[in-house]
Amino acid sequence: MIRRGAAGWMLLVALMPALAGCAGTPSFLLPAGPIASDQRHLFFVVIALMMIVVLPVFLGLPWVLWRYRQGNDKSDYQPKWSFSKPLEFAIWGVPVLVVVALAWQVWTQTHKLDPYKRLEGRGDPIEVQAVGLDWKWLFIYPRQGIATVNRLVVPAGRPVHISLTSDTVMQSLMIPRLGGQIYAMAGMRTQLNLIADRPGRYLGENTQYNGKGFHLQKFDADAVTPAQFDRWIAQARAGRPALDAERYAQLAKQSVPDEPMVFGSVPPDLFAGIIDKYDEAAPKKAQFQEASSK
Amino acid sequence: MTSVHAWSYWLIGRIDWHSFAFVRAWRDPSLSEIIAAGAAALVVIGALAVIGGVTWLGKWRYLWKEWLTSVDHKKIGIMYVVIALVMLTRALIEAVLMRTQQAIAVNHSGILSPEHFGQLFSTHGSIMIFFMAMPFLTGLINYVMPLQIGARDVAFPVMNSISLGLTAAGAAIMMVSLVIGKFSTGGWSGYPPYTEMAFNSGVGPDYWIWAVTLSSIGTTMTGINFAVTIYKLRTAGMHLFRMPLFCWTSLCTSILMIFAMPPLTLATLMLALDRYLDFHFFTNDLGGNMMNYANLFWLFGHPEVYILILPAFGVYSEVISTFATKQLYGYKSLVYATMAIAVLSFTVWLHHFFTMGQNANINAFFGIATMTIGIPTGVKVYDWILTMYRGRVRFTVPMLYAIAFIVTFVIGGMSGIILAIPPLDYVVHNTLFLVAHFHNMLIPGLLYGMIAGYQFWFPKAFGFRLDERWGRISFACWVTGFYLAFMPLYVLGAMGMPRRMAAVFQPEYRPWLLIAGLGGFVLLAALASLFVQLWVSVRKREENRVFVGDPWDSRALEWSVSAPPPEFNFATLPEVRGPDAFGGVKERKQAYLPPPRYGDIEMPANSTLGPVLGIAGGAVAFGLVWYIWWLAIVGMLICIGAVIAGSFRRDTHRTIPADEVAETIGHWLSRAAEARAIPRPLETTSANQGLAESAT
Numbered sequence: 001m002i003r004r005g006a007a008g009w010m011l012l013v014a015l016m017p018a019l020a021g022c023a024g025t026p027s028f029l030l031p032a033g034p035i036a037s038d039q040r041h042l043f044f045v046v047i048a049l050m051m052i053v054v055l056p057v058f059l060g061l062p063w064v065l066w067r068y069r070q071g072n073d074k075s076d077y078q079p080k081w082s083f084s085k086p087l088e089f090a091i092w093g094v095p096v097l098v099v100v101a102l103a104w105q106v107w108t109q110t111h112k113l114d115p116y117k118r119l120e121g122r123g124d125p126i127e128v129q130a131v132g133l134d135w136k137w138l139f140i141y142p143r144q145g146i147a148t149v150n151r152l153v154v155p156a157g158r159p160v161h162i163s164l165t166s167d168t169v170m171q172s173l174m175i176p177r178l179g180g181q182i183y184a185m186a187g188m189r190t191q192l193n194l195i196a197d198r199p200g201r202y203l204g205e206n207t208q209y210n211g212k213g214f215h216l217q218k219f220d221a222d223a224v225t226p227a228q229f230d231r232w233i234a235q236a237r238a239g240r241p242a243l244d245a246e247r248y249a250q251l252a253k254q255s256v257p258d259e260p261m262v263f264g265s266v267p268p269d270l271f272a273g274i275i276d277k278y279d280e281a282a283p284k285k286a287q288f289q290e291a292s293s294k
Numbered sequence: 295m296t297s298v299h300a301w302s303y304w305l306i307g308r309i310d311w312h313s314f315a316f317v318r319a320w321r322d323p324s325l326s327e328i329i330a331a332g333a334a335a336l337v338v339i340g341a342l343a344v345i346g347g348v349t350w351l352g353k354w355r356y357l358w359k360e361w362l363t364s365v366d367h368k369k370i371g372i373m374y375v376v377i378a379l380v381m382l383t384r385a386l387i388e389a390v391l392m393r394t395q396q397a398i399a400v401n402h403s404g405i406l407s408p409e410h411f412g413q414l415f416s417t418h419g420s421i422m423i424f425f426m427a428m429p430f431l432t433g434l435i436n437y438v439m440p441l442q443i444g445a446r447d448v449a450f451p452v453m454n455s456i457s458l459g460l461t462a463a464g465a466a467i468m469m470v471s472l473v474i475g476k477f478s479t480g481g482w483s484g485y486p487p488y489t490e491m492a493f494n495s496g497v498g499p500d501y502w503i504w505a506v507t508l509s510s511i512g513t514t515m516t517g518i519n520f521a522v523t524i525y526k527l528r529t530a531g532m533h534l535f536r537m538p539l540f541c542w543t544s545l546c547t548s549i550l551m552i553f554a555m556p557p558l559t560l561a562t563l564m565l566a567l568d569r570y571l572d573f574h575f576f577t578n579d580l581g582g583n584m585m586n587y588a589n590l591f592w593l594f595g596h597p598e599v600y601i602l603i604l605p606a607f608g609v610y611s612e613v614i615s616t617f618a619t620k621q622l623y624g625y626k627s628l629v630y631a632t633m634a635i636a637v638l639s640f641t642v643w644l645h646h647f648f649t650m651g652q653n654a655n656i657n658a659f660f661g662i663a664t665m666t667i668g669i670p671t672g673v674k675v676y677d678w679i680l681t682m683y684r685g686r687v688r689f690t691v692p693m694l695y696a697i698a699f700i701v702t703f704v705i706g707g708m709s710g711i712i713l714a715i716p717p718l719d720y721v722v723h724n725t726l727f728l729v730a731h732f733h734n735m736l737i738p739g740l741l742y743g744m745i746a747g748y749q750f751w752f753p754k755a756f757g758f759r760l761d762e763r764w765g766r767i768s769f770a771c772w773v774t775g776f777y778l779a780f781m782p783l784y785v786l787g788a789m790g791m792p793r794r795m796a797a798v799f800q801p802e803y804r805p806w807l808l809i810a811g812l813g814g815f816v817l818l819a820a821l822a823s824l825f826v827q828l829w830v831s832v833r834k835r836e837e838n839r840v841f842v843g844d845p846w847d848s849r850a851l852e853w854s855v856s857a858p859p860p861e862f863n864f865a866t867l868p869e870v871r872g873p874d875a876f877g878g879v880k881e882r883k884q885a886y887l888p889p890p891r892y893g894d895i896e897m898p899a900n901s902t903l904g905p906v907l908g909i910a911g912g913a914v915a916f917g918l919v920w921y922i923w924w925l926a927i928v929g930m931l932i933c934i935g936a937v938i939a940g941s942f943r944r945d946t947h948r949t950i951p952a953d954e955v956a957e958t959i960g961h962w963l964s965r966a967a968e969a970r971a972i973p974r975p976l977e978t979t980s981a982n983q984g985l986a987e988s989a990t
Contacts, residue, residue: 024802026790027788027790028721036721039718039720043712047708047712054707054708057700060679061697064683064687065682068682068683077685078684082622082623087680091624091677092627092673095668095673103665105715106658106714109715110654110658110661110717111655114657116651116654170487170488170584172723172724174721174724174790174792176721177790180721182649182650182651183651185585186487190651205792207724207792209481209794212408214408215797215798218799277579280579
């Protein structure tokens with residue numbers, strides 16, 4: 001449910017042309033999931049709150065300029081007037097109150113819309129591991145044992161939990177109509193939780209510049225029905241090549257794939273291995289565990 | 295490696311034929327390379343034209359003695375502004391190229407290769423921040439602040455000249471990168487690991503590192519210089535709370551420079567250690583972590599925003615009070631607001647990377663901290679409007695900029711609050727919404743302020759007013775151009791278009807990109823008309839002279855001396871009795887009185903240290919970029935040697951005899967006595983000789 005104040009509605013009407021312009025674009029103003037939908041709501045609430053301090057400027061400034069212009073001898077002229085206690089209280093007080101109201105929004109909404117927070121939806125979360133490569137995204141479905149490149153397929157209504165890392169420079173994954181954005185960094189794991197409300201195809205992108213193929217690093221996030229999802233998994237497992245070390249090495253090189261790829265199987269520790277690759281202590285840890293288990 | 299190759303490497307490092315833009319264009323005559331070669335040709339022709347022109351006029355000696363080695367704060371200020379205008383021209387042309395590229399490259403490759411596009415947004419940002427904005431504000435403060443506090447020069451005049459030398463060297467390195475080699479594609483923030491050897495082993499990131507390092511060292515010294523000047527060199531009676539607001543904002547900016555520039559110098563030097571000596575501060579592997587860079591960089595980067603904006607706030611305070619013909623409303627309120635902004639600016643850096651995966655508590659904390667800066671900023675806006683309230687507003691060119699600033703800046707503030715809210719930042723970060731926001735802050739909040747200051751103080755510096763008509767044309771273009779170029783970017787960002795895209799594939803973006811592209815050309819016209827204004831004004835200078843020195847009936851001390859001011863600024867240091875120092879003098883009808891007696895004046899003598907360190911520092915940078923080690927070592931030795939040699943110098947002052955002072959001041963006072971005092975409606979006519987009615 002989206003609650004929206006009167007001011008929010010008025011703004012929505014005022015911004016109709018802009019919203020109409022958004023049609024067909026990957027805009028969070030056309031939300032296709034609860035996160036983006038809440039973000040849009042917050043966007044309008046914030047603009048409405050801001051109007052309290054902004055409108056006096058937009059209305060007051062032209063009036064002052066007109067009334068006190070040189071040549072208008074009807075207005076009073078007091079060159080020494082330079083302080084007023086009530087006005088001083090107003091100009092400090094009102095912005096303080098607006099910021100307090102905004103701060104409340106920030107605190108609650110930042111926790112509510114924390115990209116790391118697990119979401120409730122229909123069924124268990126789908127686990128996806130995303131690896132940023134130059135200039136493509138690799139998506140691993142660890143539970144299903146398959147992987148894709150530049151294509152994220154999720155069942156509509158079910159929460160999606162994405163773990164991210166990079167096997168190159170920093171990147172940032174965003175699917176604007178579903179919400180969120182989080183950096184992917186080598187040697188580290190970040191997280192993003194999303195849900196698609198309804199079936200559809202939503203554009204996903206890398207927003208962090210990473211070289212000459214940056215502008216081509218786009219992918220489709222397809223939300224499908226649960227039945228379609230199961231069918232898609234089964235097809236992938238049956239008829240697609242495995243993502244072995246050799247294929248991964250090829251994939252990790254700089255390139256822009258012509259079309260999305262699907263792999264029927266992946267090594268179970270691929271994602272962890274990509275992260276550990278940058279951690280000097282990791283092999284030692286592994287050796288230590290091996291030794292200690294003997 | 296053959297011995298010939300080894301020798302050439304020893305001599306010229308990694309320069310080869312392919313390093314030259316002209317050679318690359320010859321071998322691969324694509325439009326993108328031809329544009330690059332054209333830019334390189336402009337640099338070469340420009341440099342040759344300057345060298346040829348100075349030789350033709352036989353002015354080398356004059357240039358060296360009167361300008362390059364001068365330590366006069368006024369001349370150094372003017373040279374800073376010249377650098378800023380040259381660099382503004384280049385970076386604005388680059389902006390127009392990028393706007394053109396994006397307008398064309400909808401499902402099309404456009405006119406620029408993706409790599410060239412990457413270089414353009416990197417140079418555009420780096421130049422606009424480090425070599426346009428910083429020199430411009432440093433130049434204005436240099437010129438105006440010592441006059442406003444009643445000083446003869448800054449506290450460390452030679453260091454001032456060294457700062458200028460280093461900034462000029464950095465700017466020169468940026469220009470050289472157009473001709474030899476390729477600039478970084480890592481943006482103005484140079485984020486590793488992208489800028490590490492593993493991903494970009496070329497000279498680009500090295501050019502960026504050394505240009506920025508030179509500028510950051512120069513700026514740290516500038517900050518120290520200005521702060522000490524304000525603390526120690528105020529004239530008798532000029533208490534801190536009697537200083538004009540421009541001095542307050544200069545002080546806050548200087549303090550920010552002192553604390554915020556070292557993290558940048560450190561970050562670029564650590565990145566250099568990674569690149570040159572195989573350290574691993576910010577690499578992906580061996581314990582490096584780029585998050586440390588992000589923190590260091592924005593520990594500089596956020597206060598930097600206020601380093602840029604505060605001086606403009608100061609300009610607006612002076613301009614609005616002057617042209618509203620009224621005292622500033624809420625002087626103390628404005629001072630406290632300025633200081634609050636300066637302090638808070640150190641507490642918000644994390645909002646530049648809400649999307650790096652911190653937990654919600656941390657993000658919320660920094661989001662709220664960011665919004666609190668909105669309070670003092672809002673107060674300032676209201677204070678300015680209340681200054682106009684009950685005034686007599688004159689719509690001169692600087693005032694027009696101040697008005698456009700208020701309206702535009704408030705819109706930018708609104709989008710800033712949106713970005714300060716982490717859940718909203720997640721959907722607009724790294725999109726054109728962000729690009730629109732910071733241009734929306736920096737164009738009115740910095741550029742308009744600097745241009746307003748330039749229009750306001752130009753008559754003081756050169757003795758004649760700038761042309762009003764061309765000033766208005768230029769203003770109209772800056773404002774329309776801004777709205778056309780950047781409002782569409784808000785829409786595009788909200789539509790999910792990331793920044794730094796060499797081409798786009800959403801046809802829905804096209805109309806907005808076309809409008810933004812048009813806006814780019816209008817902004818170019820604005821800059822062109824600014825230069826036309828200068829040209830026209832120089833030609834008409836005789837009829838627009840304001841030698842008496844107070845063309846705008848203003849209140850601070852800089853207006854109490856002739857225009858241009860004498861080298862020693864004040865015959866005797868003025869004694870201040872209240873705020874609005876010169877306003878009070880005029881009110882008491884004590885302006886333009888001869889001093890009780892004339893004495894000898896000691897002024898700092900010229901020094902070659904500034905240009906020598908600038909040239910040698912530039913050589914070090916160039917040597918390091920290209921691995922020409924001998925050049926870097928020789929340059930470094932010259933730097934160290936010059937500083938040591940300079941410290942043994944004893945004749946650091948020269949005396950201006952009392953007779954000469956008396957003659958200069960006497961000439962000015964006699965002209966003031968003859969001049970006609972004019973009422974305000976005549977201030978933009980040639981009747982204005984710089985004597986205001988309020989003084990008589």
